[in-house]
Structure formats: structure tokens, C-alpha cells
Amino acid sequence: xxxxxxxxxxxxLPHEWFTIGGAxxxxxxxxxxxxxxxxxxxxxxxxxxxxxxxDPKKIGVMYITVAVFxxxxxxxxxxxxxxxxVLAGGGQxxxxxxxxxxxxxxxxxxxxxxxxxGLLFGLMNIIVPLQIGARxxxxxxxxSLGFWLYVAGAILINIFFVFGGEFAATGWLAIxxxxxxxxxxxxxxxxxxxxxxxxxxxxxxxxxxxxxTILKMRAPGMTLMRMPLFVWTTLCxxxxxxxxxxxxxxxxxxxxxxxLLGMHFFTTGFGGNPMMYTNLIWMWGHxxxxxxxxxxxxxxxxxxxxxxxxxxxGYTTAVVAVVAVTLLSTLVxxxxxxxxxxxxxxxxxxxxxxxxxxxxxxxxxxxxxxxMYKGKIRLTTPMLWFLGFVATFTFGGMxxxxxxxxxxxxxxxxxxxxxxxxxxxxxxxxxxxLFAGISYWFPKxxxxxxxxxxxxxxxxxxxxxxxxxxxxxxxxxxxGVTRRLDTYDPSTGWQFLFLISLLGAGIIALxxxxxxxQIAVSILxxxxxxxxxGDPWDGRTLEWSTSSPPxxxxxxxxxxxxxxxxxxxxxQAGKPISKPIFVDIHAPKNTAxxxxxxxxxxxxxxxxxxxxxxxxxxxxxxxxxxxIVRTFNDDTEYTISASEIAKNEEKRGIYG
Amino acid sequence: xxIKPTLLLLISLLFLIVILVVFFITTQDVALLNPKGYIAxxxxxxxxxxxxxGLFIIIPVFSLTFFTVWKYREENKDKNFFPSFGNDSKxxxxxxxxxxxxxLVLTIITWKYTHLLDPFKSVASEKPPIVIxxxxxxxxxxxxxxxxxxxxxxxxxxxxKTPVQFKLxxxxxxxxxxxxxxxxxxxxxxxxxxxxxxxxxDSREEFSGSAAEIxxxxxxxxxxxxxxxxxxxFEKWVNETRSLGKELTQYEYDKLLKPSEGNPVEYFSxxxxxxxxxxxxYQPQNGSQINHYNHTNY
Ligand code: HEM
Ligand SMILES: [Cu+2]
Numbered sequence: 001x002x003x004x005x006x007x008x009x010x011x012x013l014p015h016e017w018f019t020i021g022g023a024x025x026x027x028x029x030x031x032x033x034x035x036x037x038x039x040x041x042x043x044x045x046x047x048x049x050x051x052x053x054x055d056p057k058k059i060g061v062m063y064i065t066v067a068v069f070x071x072x073x074x075x076x077x078x079x080x081x082x083x084x085x086v087l088a089g090g091g092q093x094x095x096x097x098x099x100x101x102x103x104x105x106x107x108x109x110x111x112x113x114x115x116x117x118g119l120l121f122g123l124m125n126i127i128v129p130l131q132i133g134a135r136x137x138x139x140x141x142x143x144s145l146g147f148w149l150y151v152a153g154a155i156l157i158n159i160f161f162v163f164g165g166e167f168a169a170t171g172w173l174a175i176x177x178x179x180x181x182x183x184x185x186x187x188x189x190x191x192x193x194x195x196x197x198x199x200x201x202x203x204x205x206x207x208x209x210x211x212x213t214i215l216k217m218r219a220p221g222m223t224l225m226r227m228p229l230f231v232w233t234t235l236c237x238x239x240x241x242x243x244x245x246x247x248x249x250x251x252x253x254x255x256x257x258x259x260l261l262g263m264h265f266f267t268t269g270f271g272g273n274p275m276m277y278t279n280l281i282w283m284w285g286h287x288x289x290x291x292x293x294x295x296x297x298x299x300x301x302x303x304x305x306x307x308x309x310x311x312x313x314g315y316t317t318a319v320v321a322v323v324a325v326t327l328l329s330t331l332v333x334x335x336x337x338x339x340x341x342x343x344x345x346x347x348x349x350x351x352x353x354x355x356x357x358x359x360x361x362x363x364x365x366x367x368x369x370x371x372m373y374k375g376k377i378r379l380t381t382p383m384l385w386f387l388g389f390v391a392t393f394t395f396g397g398m399x400x401x402x403x404x405x406x407x408x409x410x411x412x413x414x415x416x417x418x419x420x421x422x423x424x425x426x427x428x429x430x431x432x433x434l435f436a437g438i439s440y441w442f443p444k445x446x447x448x449x450x451x452x453x454x455x456x457x458x459x460x461x462x463x464x465x466x467x468x469x470x471x472x473x474x475x476x477x478x479x480g481v482t483r484r485l486d487t488y489d490p491s492t493g494w495q496f497l498f499l500i501s502l503l504g505a506g507i508i509a510l511x512x513x514x515x516x517x518q519i520a521v522s523i524l525x526x527x528x529x530x531x532x533x534g535d536p537w538d539g540r541t542l543e544w545s546t547s548s549p550p551x552x553x554x555x556x557x558x559x560x561x562x563x564x565x566x567x568x569x570x571x572q573a574g575k576p577i578s579k580p581i582f583v584d585i586h587a588p589k590n591t592a593x594x595x596x597x598x599x600x601x602x603x604x605x606x607x608x609x610x611x612x613x614x615x616x617x618x619x620x621x622x623x624x625x626x627x628i629v630r631t632f633n634d635d636t637e638y639t640i641s642a643s644e645i646a647k648n649e650e651k652r653g654i655y656g
Numbered sequence: 657x658x659i660k661p662t663l664l665l666l667i668s669l670l671f672l673i674v675i676l677v678v679f680f681i682t683t684q685d686v687a688l689l690n691p692k693g694y695i696a697x698x699x700x701x702x703x704x705x706x707x708x709x710g711l712f713i714i715i716p717v718f719s720l721t722f723f724t725v726w727k728y729r730e731e732n733k734d735k736n737f738f739p740s741f742g743n744d745s746k747x748x749x750x751x752x753x754x755x756x757x758x759x760l761v762l763t764i765i766t767w768k769y770t771h772l773l774d775p776f777k778s779v780a781s782e783k784p785p786i787v788i789x790x791x792x793x794x795x796x797x798x799x800x801x802x803x804x805x806x807x808x809x810x811x812x813x814x815x816x817k818t819p820v821q822f823k824l825x826x827x828x829x830x831x832x833x834x835x836x837x838x839x840x841x842x843x844x845x846x847x848x849x850x851x852x853x854x855x856x857x858d859s860r861e862e863f864s865g866s867a868a869e870i871x872x873x874x875x876x877x878x879x880x881x882x883x884x885x886x887x888x889x890f891e892k893w894v895n896e897t898r899s900l901g902k903e904l905t906q907y908e909y910d911k912l913l914k915p916s917e918g919n920p921v922e923y924f925s926x927x928x929x930x931x932x933x934x935x936x937x938y939q940p941q942n943g944s945q946i947n948h949y950n951h952t953n954y
Contacts, residue, residue, distance in 0.1 A: 096873075097873040097874065097875070097876055097917075098873050101870065101873070101875075169872070169873075170870065171870045175830075175831065175869075175870070176831075177830050177831065177847070178830035178831070178870065178871060178872060183830050183871075183872055268826075268828070268847040268848065268938065269847075269848075269937075269938055270940070271940045274830075274831060274846065274847075275846065275849075278831075308728070309737070309739055310739045310741065311739070311740075313741075313743070313744075313747075314743065314747075314748045314751070317748050317751070317752070337844070339833060339841075339842045339843055339844050340844045340846075340851075341775075341776075341843065341844060341849070341851035341852070344770050344771045344774040344776075345771075347770050348766055348767045348770035348771065351766050351770060352763050352766055352767065355759050355762055355763065355766065356759060358755055358759055359752065359755045359756050359759050360752075361755075362713060362751075362754065362755030362758075363748075363751045363752045363755060365717055366717075366720075366747075366750075366751035366754070367748075367751060369717070369720050369721055369724055370744075370747060370751070372721075372724045372725060372728060373724050373728065373741065374728060374735075374736060374737065374738035374739075374741045375728050375737065375739070376728065376730050376737045376739075377724075377725055377728045377729045377730060378730050379662075379725070379729060379730075387721065387725065390717065390718075390721050391718070394713065394714050394717050394718070395714065397713075398706075398707070398710035398713070398714060401706065401710065401759075401762065402703065402706045402707070402710070404766075405702060405706060405762065405765070405766050405769070405770075406766070406769075406770045406773075407698070407699050407702055407769045407770060407772075407773040408699060408702050408703055408706060410699065410773075410775065410840065410841045410842050410843075411688055411696070411699045411703075411837065411840065411841045411842065412688070413833070413841070413842050413868065414833055414835075414842065414868040414869055415868065460665075464669065467669070467673060471673055471677060475677065475680060475681060475686065478681070478686050478687065478688040478689060479684070479685075479686050479687050479688075479837075480687035480688065480835070480837030480838075480864070480866070482835070482866055482867070482868040483868075483870075484870045484875075484876075485876050486876040487876040487877055488876070493684065493685075497680075
């Protein structure tokens, strides 16, 4: 019996307040959802309309939904951490050092892998096919699989509340040798390993899918240099994914071999080399931050052009800038460990490479300003997010350039200054961009706009809250405060700044409150903000040429593109659209295979965390059998008949 | 929200932040802005320089952005909407040139200062550097003075105006990072490796030092005091420590190897070249490493 469950024993069940709390709230939430669905008799609807769907627009919405739930978790973690740090200034916080470090690790992992990446993949799923005039991604089934692997990773990172009560206490990159068995004997790091491994696989699959889609499935006439900038940035970001996620996967495999089989890749003794881990993880880790920021650049480009009523200024240089950033971002990883004792030549080289990234980035910011110049600027919520981005990102960029000068970095590495830098980039850059994108494309997906007023309140709370909470961190960094500090002496006088910072977190929480309210109010009053044309913002790119929400087949007839800003030129030409001849469309059927495979992957991950090896074998068998069954299933498409499409399209009344 | 109050709010917010920040950093003892040694001093100068250059980009970007939004906002009737404006190649060149020039300047500075402030390079001085070997343990810092024959835990003293050469390694501990903000920073301490950090203190003072890299439960309390004193004080302290401190035998060292949080300051006299023994422990050809996972047994 002992062996049957590996290391999983009764002691592993929750018995500390924070795991019990987590377990109870998760169970209650889950039960609540189940009861509600049963009561509303929505199970079948959920399964057929959503969970098994291969429609990228629906998968996108599911990605965003999961990411938003993870955002709640991540913010809750952050508030717990901040509160502790404030209280620690009075002598004693309420968390043990170990809990504190676990929460801070979980916070980072969740925000990067499950919030930012989730929102990103969500938006890309919804928008990229529409922008290139494609009905679907190249591999619809893989898309569904990628999403469900992401969900499996998200589940795995949360179930430690119930099983084991312990997460990695190693920092979000599980830096070695701290993450080795010698210093982290518990299951926490194993949860980290497997949740990243599984969701990382999903990311990689998604990356390949988007690259193929963008390269192969563009509408006729859409040359590479006519692609909207969001498509370009997605392409570059996904090329980075495909280039560097395998490094992450391999690194984690090696770490896992150390832990599971007692090997010595990254251990302190027996020829292991922890510095190798540091190098490998940052070879992935630095490009990862650009994977997040590049699509945000794309989103801003779309928004600025639309709301200025102008073409993007300097499109070609913008593309050059994006490609340059992509290439350069793979050549700078060493700036994360200037302090590991490299030669001055090496440090200087990597410092300079890093700073060079600021050139295309800076040029791009000027391009956006020039796009607004002589435009007709509408200050809608998405536009406000963009302006907020300019304000925060330039600051963060300056901090980044400081960090890129090795002698300065020696002084602020691993300090709260660094923490402030990357939160400025990740929140003010990536997250603001994703929020901008969500408010911009929301009416496309749901057919009504989000409430403007509440959106703007939310924005102001985020912006003010952001500065309130992170400016103090820059100063604290200069005062010599290191990151992830669970305790400090009251005599240091740091508490005051931590308190201001917590206040800022409160303002941000208020902003999140407004966002939730915004969604609720917008749904309740959707009649008022309804958009029937499919083009609520006077848009420029192809996604606005479809109805809102778009039909499952997106485009009744694949459009022909003859310029950049394809939809805008069509509108300018102003000729009535003659009624086309509709033909049958073949669309991918729903499939549950992705769900099954991911469920088995979850079982594999879970069983490897706990060393329940018979279960691992079953999990692998499950995956293999599902894949085989899926492979022999030829009946994966269905036909939408021409008459059905004609009937549907007539309703839009756009044909002259 | 219409643009006027918005803009007012923004500008006043910006001013408020700037005033508060300036007030705070001038009235408080902000370590990096109050450097107490040559290295930290130079690093501070670099910080000032980088901020100054950064403002060259931030101020134009901010003012251009807000000017443009203000001028070309939809409500403003007296501006000229010119939608086809979009490919002015002169402007594009300028857009690339501005950051290019700034980064070029920074590149030169970076190259120069990275070599000048190379942590492995002794600080120039008439006096020869004093060597202090530092071992990151779980979770305390062990300082070994090979020439003086003493060792201390979580406390390090050295004469002012004398270059200090810290040689860093770790033993049975995760990677750590050694940092004395007021003197300059930071260098990793890793098992089986030796890194260096050369610093100097200008005045007599007690500095606080920390472990900057997460290394497990006791990492937050892994702090130490670095005291720079007069030459005589230092001699006195060395002599006292040598005569009063207990001998750092293998037994005592094994006790230090056991994880402890918030370890108090301790003083030792040392028996042999402990530091190199520690380093050698991790050399692959050295059999002694076999013991190193179960040190607690002997
Ligand atoms: C102008 C562009 C940028 C420059 C010059 C820059 C520079 C740097 C440098 C030198 C570091 C290492 C500092 C250290 O560890 O001591 C760093 C850390 C970091 N940066 Fe940036 N950065 C830039 C843009 C970004 C962007 C766009 C993001 C994210 C969206 C980002 C996210 C991060 C993160 C997450 C870390 C630290 C992670 C960690 O240590 O846990 N940076 N940056
Ligand atoms: Cu980086």
C-alpha cells in the first residue's frame, strides 16, 4: 500500500492554513461551477460548443478565461507577499520564510506562464487568422491540444494545495543548485517541473501552429509586407518560441534527471555544473520576455493606427525593428548574470548587445508618435492603455539600459530595482498591451463594446497604482534591498516604502475590480453598446470586415488583398460589394482528443511528482492510444453548405 | 473623460511623484547614492550618467507624445488631419539616429567602465590589498583571513583606505551573491568555484552586507556587518580574535556547515588552509567529495 502511492501519503494532504484555504476555495469554486452548470443544464452545451471546439475564436476565449482566473491567483499571491513584507518591517510577518518563498515563486511562474502567455495565445488565436483572412489555424486539432496542455499545466500548479502542500521555493526559474535534491528535497520543485513541462509543450505546439498558419494560410494578395503588424510580431514571437522553448524543455529534463534518477548535471558535487543551468535557463528566459513584449508591440501598432485614423508610420522600419529585436534577443542572455564572474570583455560584449536592443525599440516608439501626428486621435480605452504604456515603458527601458551596463548591474542585480524594472516592462509593456488588445477586440468577439467609462476608470487605477507600487521599489533597490526578502530589520526604515507599495497594489486591485464591473455592466447593458456592422472602431485590417461575432467559418469568401490595411482600402474604394457565389466550406469537427491527451499528460506529471510509476505508465499508454485512435479517425471535417452560408450572409445586408 | 482634466491629472501626478522621490532620496540614507568607497563611487557616477542620458530620451518622448495627443485629439477642431502622412524618410532616419547616438555613447562608456571596474581587478592604491576569503554557507557568511590566521562569521572587518580583495566560494550551499551596497557590489559565491570582488572603503563605518541570491529558508537573515576601521583598530581586532576566538577545527567547521538561520557573529582562529580545502572538495578528481552529502554523519 505504501508503495502504491509512491511518496504520496496522508501527510501530504492539506494541514496548514494556506493550503487548507487554497484547497477549500478551490473545491468550493469547483463544486459551485458544477452545481451551476447542472442546474442550468449547460453541460452538453459547454462540451459541444466550447470545450471540444477547434474554432480558434472559441479556443482564444477559453485561453483568456483561464488566464483571467490565473491572474486572480497571481494577484492574490502578490498581495500576500506585499502584506507580509510590510508586516515584516514591524519585526515579524505572518508567513514563514519557506511559505513566503513558495508564494513568490508561484507568483512569478503564474504571471509569466499562465497569465501573460495565456492572454497572449488567446488574443493570437482570435485575431491572427482573422487578420490574415484565414478561416482557421493550420492545425486545428493541435491548437485544441495546445490549449488543453496549457490547462493541464495550470491545474498541476494549483493542485499542490490539495496534494503535498508545497510548491518550489526557488524563485520562478528554479535556479540550480537550489532546485536540486540536495537543497530542495520536497515535491515543490517537481510540481514546478511538470507544470512547466506540460504547458511548455502546449506553447511549443502553438508556436509551430502559428508559424505555419502565418506563412502558409494568408489570403491571396497578402504578401509578407502587407501583413498587419500584429501578425508580424506574432510571427517573430512564435519563431522565438520555437527556437527557445526546446532549450527550456531540455533544461527541465536535465534538472528532472538530477532529481529523479540522481544524476549530476547541475548539482554542486560530482562534476555537476550549476552555472550551466544558469546559462541554459536564461538562454530561454531572456527571449521569453520578448516573446511576451513583441506581440504587445503589434497590438499597440494596430491600435495607434486605428484610433489615429492613419496608416502606421514607417511600416517597413517597424518590421525591421521587430525582426531586429527578435534576432538580438537571443544574443543577450548573459546580462542576467554579469555577477557570475565572467571576464570584463564578455560582460561588456553582452552589455552592449543588450543596449543595442534599445535602438529599434526606441525607433518604434517614435514611429508610433509619428503615426498619431496629424491624425484624428480618439482617446478610447485601448488608446489610453497605449499612452500608459509609453509612460511606463520608457521608464522601464531606461532602467533596463542601466541594468545592461555591467558595473551598474553589479550594484542593483537581484535587488528590488531589478524587480521594478521587469514589472515595469511586463505590466506597463506586455500586460497593458494585452488589456488594450482585449478592449479593442472585445466587440469583434462578442458583438458589443465594453463600457468605456468603467474601462477608463480601470485604466487610471492601474496606471496610478502601478507607479505607486513600483516607484518605491526602484528606490528600495537603491537602498540595497534584495529581492524575495521575507524579513528585514525594522531599523532599516524600509517599511514605509513597502507600505506605499502595498497601497499601490490596493489601487491596482481597485482597477481589477473596475475591469470586472466593466465586463458585468457591459454584458447587462449589451443592447446599448451593440455593434451590428462588425466594424465598431472604423478599423483598418481584415478582422473588421467580418460580422461581430464572426460566423464559425469567419469568412464566407476569402478576401483578396491588394494593399496594406486591407479593409481600410476596401472601404476607401467604396464600391458596393457584389454578392459573391458561395461555395461549401469544409470545417474541422469538434474533437475531445486534446482533452483526453492532456488529461493523461496531467496524470503523467502528477504521478512523476509523487513517484507513482505504475500510474505514469498508464498515463503514457493513455496518450499513445488516444493519439493512435485520433490518427485513424478520417472523419475530422464537416461541411457547411453554400445555402446555409448564403442565408447567414444575407442577414448582414452588406451586399449591394 | 475629456482630455483637459486628464492631462492636468497626469501632469500633477508626475510632478507629485518627482517631488516625493526627490524629497525621499535626499533626506534618507539611500545606500547607492551615498557611496563610501572608490568602486561604489564610480558606480554611482555611472548611474547618474545613465539617468542623465536616459532623460534625453524620456523627456522628448513624453513631451512629443503628450503634445501630439493634445494637438491632434479628435475634439480639437483647428488642427489639420492629414491621413496620408506616413512615410517621411527623413523623419525615420532621425528616429533611428536619436537612440543610436545615445546607445553609441553608452557603448563606449560601458566598454571603458566594465574594464575599469572589473571586480577581479585590485583597486589601485599604494597599499597592498588585504585578502579575505569568503565562504557562503547555509545561511551565514564565513570570512577567513589567511594572512592574519583568523576567521569570523557574519562579521568582517578591514582597515579603511586599504584595498580589500574578497575571494569567494561556497560550501554545501546553493549559489549566493555577496553584496555590500555602500562599497560596491555584487559577486556570486559558488561551490567549487572561486570568484573575486575587489572593494575599498574610504571612511570608518559599519556597513550592512547581504546575501542577494535566494538560497533557501534562511536567506533573508543571512546578513553581515562589514566594518572599516583604522589600521590600529584592525590590528587590535585581529589580535583579540586570534587569542580569544576558539580554534576553527574540523569539528567546529562541521557545525558551521549545518544550516542555521540568523547565525550570531562568531570569531575563530584558524588551523590551516581551510579555504583551499573547501575549494578542493569539489574538484572531480578529489575523493573527499564522496562525503559531502552526509557530512552530518561524522
Ligand atoms: C530596452 C529593453 C530592455 C533592456 C535593456 C533590459 C535589460 C535587462 C537586464 C540587463 C536585466 C538583468 C538584470 C539583472 O538580473 O541584474 C533584465 C532583467 C529582466 N528583464 Fe529586462 N530589459 C529590457 C526589456 C525588457 C522587457 C520588454 C521585459 C518584459 C516584458 C523585460 C523583463 C525582464 C525580466 C522579467 C527580468 C528579470 C528576471 C529575473 O531576474 O527574474 N525586460 N532586463
Ligand atoms: Cu534579459
